[in-house]
Amino acid sequence: MGTGIGARVARKEDARLLSGQAKFVRDLKFPRLLEAAYVRSPLAHGRLKSVTIPEKYKDRVFTASNLSDVLPIRPESTLPGYKASQQYPLVKDKVRFVGECIAICVAPTRAEAEDIAEQVIVDIDPLPPLVNASDAKTRDAPRLHDDWDDNLFLTTAFDGDLEFAEKNATVVIEREYNTARQCMNPMEGKGTLSYWDDKAGQLVVYTSTQVPHLIRTGIAQYLQMDQGQVRVIAPDVGGGFGYKCVLQPEELSVSWVARKLKRPVRWVEDRREHLVAGANTRQHHYKLKAYADDRGKLLGIDAEITVDIGAYSVWPFTACLEAAQAGGNLPGPYALEGYRCKTYSVATNKPGFTPYRGVARPGVCFAMELTIDAIARAVGREPADVRRENLVPGSAMPYTNVTGKFYDSGDYQHSVTEAARAIGLEDFRKRQKEARTQGRFLGLGFGTFTEQSAHGTKVFAAWGLPLVPGYEQAMVKLTPSGSVEVRSGNHSFGQGLETTIAQVASEWLTVDIDKINVLMGDTGMTPYSTGAYASRGMVMAGGAVSKAAEELVKRIKIHASHLLQCDAKDVALKDGKALSGAASVDFADIARAWYLRPDQLDEDVDTAGLEVTQGYKPDIDTGVFTYATHAAIVEVDPETGKVSFEDYYVFEDCGRRVNPLILEGQTYGGAAQGIGTALFEEVLYDPSGQPLTSTLADYILPGPAELPHFRLEHSETPSPYTRHGIKGVGEGAAIAPGGAVLNAINDALEPLGVELNELPATPHKILSAIMDADRPEEVAG
Structure with a gap:
């Protein structure tokens, strides 16, 4: 394996980042x-x-x-x-x-x-300030932008057919869900x-x-x-998260x-x-009506989604990417035929809305996952079973869902089965029942999602954006000393891209990543790229590096064949050497001949050289879909509203894993942010539009003491449409925690008649819900 794809190697960039040698904007010095x-x-x-x-x-x-x-x-x-x-x-x-x-x-x-x-x-x-979207939507509300006739950036509608669902449903669930406004809070602003x-x-x-x-x-x-x-x-x-x-x-x-x-x-x-x-994000309101049969099989969803966008549209993603993503992704990994959704992108007197890790999907996952559990309670079945039976089965892949999302590969049902096994579902139900007799409230919740990654030109164009991604380009070069240089217009801001694209080059060129120098982020020195967002870095930049490295291998073999006096098809590469039978020549000798001693090469040598720039797009433009199931066990203290984690498990499939170590770090970090969404983080305003969370004493971020010990397992279902079967994974783990944790809280507090439908589930909100709940007599007494 060496240091190529699949190797569990430490990040190249950490040597400078952890030793204080990195250069951030604040570190630059100019006269x-x-x-x-x-x-x-x-x-x-x-x-x-x-x-x-x-x-x-x-x-x-x-x-x-x-x-x-x-x-x-x-x-x-x-x-x-x-x-x-x-x-x-x-x-x-x-x-x-x-x-x-x-x-x-x-x-x-x-x-x-x-x-x-x-x-x-x-x-x-x-x-007069407009502080919430519901007020801003009213016809007589003051206008934020004087030349508008209302305060709506955009209204969209997906008018699907719900006739069958309405006629055949034996269970109808109606809910409203709210997600709080958040800030991204990267380490470096x-x-x-x-x-x-x-x-x-x-x-x-x-x-x-x-x-x-x-x-x-x-x-x-x-x-x-x-x-x-x-x-x-x-x-x-120092971190970005979309901000x-x-x-x-x-x-x-x-x-x-x-x-x-x-x-x-x-x-x-x-x-x-x-x-x-700073730009804000995440603030959604859902009105959702779900139709199901008496086993909990989803027949249709009717939804209205309002997104509080803030004052301005951001360039280039506009004010409407969030709502477009929310409406298109609400069905998630579930197989249903009936779907209708209307979205409102509303202007308010708050900072503009920027894409944040997961872009809309934490909200839609939260709404759908709580709805699945509500259906399960209504039909008296285990939520894990109802969830599994509603997911798109692996046998149906590839699958085009009701909103046109093309799921390329995977086994969504298997992820729930594995999560239920690992979390110990059957044993937990026994422990939960016993704990309730002792006045302790334990709960278990699941959250399952798909993450559309590396979606391309047609998808972004359909969202109406002024700039859309095209071919990703990369340059791979054999330097005069025989080392390798990779140049990408993409960028690394904590996700380890310097290391993983070096691993892709290492896979082809057989040299250790220590001998591969990666240059990114300079428009004067790198090929064009629209950059790092939408979990596209590894699929797109990695794919472009792979394609360029593959071509460079061909050229190295041609040059080596002149030095080895053999046919190029008889040359193999291993450990930074070109081999033909017992004879070998180092990359340094090949590079020296091309750059410094061309007299050693034949007159008819290929003049294309040892620098290759290639463009790449996956074989499909709709993106490739990572998926996962998160499972959380919590204990809720009904006297204080505190939520404590007993266990947290993630089963994830992102196609072929380039670097399992980096992948684990991405998952842990994303899940930590998701728990912040679930339990802590909210930007608050008073009625005059003054922010009430202007310090980290007011805006609460989770720290080590608030986070669980994450357990993580993977399967690998390679995408048939990308180089090496890679799928994006950068955003995924932040998507599910809101749904999983709130389902666990609701499961814990079910004897008290509590059902929370708002993020974050702060102690104040939990205690308020307990006090307002219509408790069963035997519990209330």
Whole structure:
């Protein structure tokens, strides 16, 4: 196996990340560097009347009037009925959320820039704020955007046939579900540093992003520059989770000031800025009606989904990706014929909505998984059995579901069987019954999902986005010393992509990954890529590296055949050497001959050389589907509302595993974020739109003491449509915990007549539900 695909090797990047040698935006040093701080709106909604700048700071403070040549961020969509918002990098006329940027101040240090910002006076005429989507949807609500006739970015409808379900259902379940607004909280916040390079004639932008090539396009578009005049470099990035895959207004204003002053300018987001003004996510409301027979077989779903988008549409994913994903993914892994869904993307006075790990699927998984358990209770059956019988069977693969999702491979039912076995379902029911006699409330919950990964051009185009992914490109090169260099326009921000794409190259070239140098994230030095999002990195970047490495192997063999005096088809590669019978030649000798001693090669040697760039797309454009089942056992204290984990098990299938060690880390991290969604994290606002969770003392993240010991097992069902059978896995583990944990809580509190349908399940909400529950007499007494 060596260090190729399937090898359990440590991450290449950890050597620098763990020793303090990494270079983040904050670590960069430039002469004459200025630091930036922003004057931000103190109100959620109002008309900006004036900005008063002290005379001595006129050359250090810039407002929208200065940036008159910068276009507003206006993501367009081809979807019928979509309304585009305009977000100026600095507020021009109207503030629309607390923390929106009004002015940028620069000084030699951040502290001095903040001192200047405090002396800038803004005069804002308050307007009524829209703090929740239900109020914003009403016909007489104030307009967030003056040229709109309502506050809806978009309304969509999937009008499926529910006639059979309505006529034949013996069980009808109606529920409303809510998921809280969240912040992403990567370890490193946003950050950007720009300067003008006179020699190259370029604006050079170092920025903490997942999508450097896309950000180059956005900066050039809105600063009205040719893309050849812009170079974007993503250095080491300390986490992203989707937060860093959109164009940030600060990237535009910092870049404009740097070009204006001909000096490097940097801004790094602090934690309060992130919690107040950073993009938000996750806030959904579901009205769901499920039709089933007397065994719990799903016949149809009728749903209405409202997404609280915030004030602005983000570029390039728009305001409507979340609702589009929610409506299309609500059926999840379940086989049902009847489906109808309407979605509303609503504008409110909050920061804009950015894709976050799982994009809509944590919400739809939560809603569906709680509905499955509600059906199971209604028909008096074990939820695991009802869940398993409703899943798409492995024998039906490949399977096209009711919304057109093409499930390429897998055995969803098997994942539930394995989870039930590993969690000890039968034994647990006995222990649960005994614990209830002792006044202890134990519960077991399952959550099953599919993760659409590496979906491509047609899928994103159908969502109406202004930019859609195409062919991923990569370059693989044999250097003059015989080592290997890989260049990818994708980027690594914690998911281990430097290591895994090196493993793909190692698989073909037979050299250890220590001899493979991976360069990513620099638009001036890498092939074009739309970047890292949608769990596409390993499928797409890995696929492109695989294709380029395969071609490089052919060229190495041709060059080796000249040195070995044999036919190229008789050459094999092993351990960084070319072999023919007993004879061998090192890669270093092959490279030296091509680059430095071509006189050793025949006159008719292939002149294509030892540098290969290839483009790649999977054989299908609809994406490939990872799937998993999570199972959680919890104990709920009815006196305090505290939830404690007894066990947490994950059974996952992501196709062929490139690096099991990295995969486990991704799963643990994703599940930890999902538990944050389930139990802790929520962005709260008062009625005036003021954020109430502006510090980490208010916005609660789970730590080691709050997390369970995760147990994890895998199966491998390779996709027949991707190189090496690989599927994406980066987002998956964050999807299921909300459903699994809430089902466990509801299972625990069933004797008390409690059914929670809201995330997060905080102690306050649990205690409120217990007090409000209609308890059975024997329990209440």
